Amino acid sequence: IIIEGAYPKNISLDERIQGVSKNLLRTIFFKTKISLIQEEADENMMGFVRYIDTDILKEFNKEKPKNIxxxxxxxxxYLFIEDNKIEGLNSEEKYKLLYFLHKYKRKVYNSTVRVKNNIYSSSLLKDKEGSVVDxxxxxxxxxxxxxxxxxIFIDKAKIIK
Structure with a gap:
């Protein structure tokens, strides 16, 4: 992943990944201005993957992870932009990054929305009661x-535990 500022510019995909058509790559580029390049993994890329692999083994060899x-x-x-870097992006750049997330239409009830059997709440959703949001x-x-x-961004809704 080549990041320019806080925003990805190029993401390299292994050519063995199935189901990635040139049309899909073009669509992603036009929606996000991020180039996804399918190429054979070179030695630098494989070195990076080995580095991550070694780092994971070192980290979890000391103490086994409690959960996934x-x-x-x-x-x-290693793979995603940190939240503090996202805050530096303008609203257009943030919206382009949303292309990589799953999008759901949900109706607002009691200042909450339900996604994947989780309930998310935000005080700003109170004004949107009964409306359908993305x-x-x-x-x-x-x-x-x-x-x-x-x-138009409304808010970040937090999971209710």
Whole structure:
């Protein structure tokens, strides 16, 4: 992943990944301005993967992970933009990144929305009671979801435990 500023510019995909058509790559580029390049893994890329593999083994050899979430959070630091870097993006760049998240349409009830058997709450959703909103969900960070209405950011709703 080549990041320019806080925003990805190029993401390299292994050519052995099935189901990635040139049309899909073009669509992603036009929606996000991020180039996804399918190429044979070179030695630098394989070295990076081996580095991550070694780092994971070192980290979890000391103490076994308690759950999959702990492993996901550790790996996420290599693969995803950190939240503090996202805050530096303008709203157009943030919205482009949403293309990579799962999008759901949900109706607001009691200042909450339900996604993947989790309930998310936000005080700003109270004004949207009964309305349908767009929820952007990241499987690797289920603690909160981004709530939009007509392409306008409303709030980050937090999971209710």
């Amino acid at each position: 979430k702990e492993i996901s959070l550790f790996i996420k630091k 929820i952007f969900y990241n499987e690797f960070s289920i603690e909160r979801v981004d709530v939009y209405m007509k392409d």
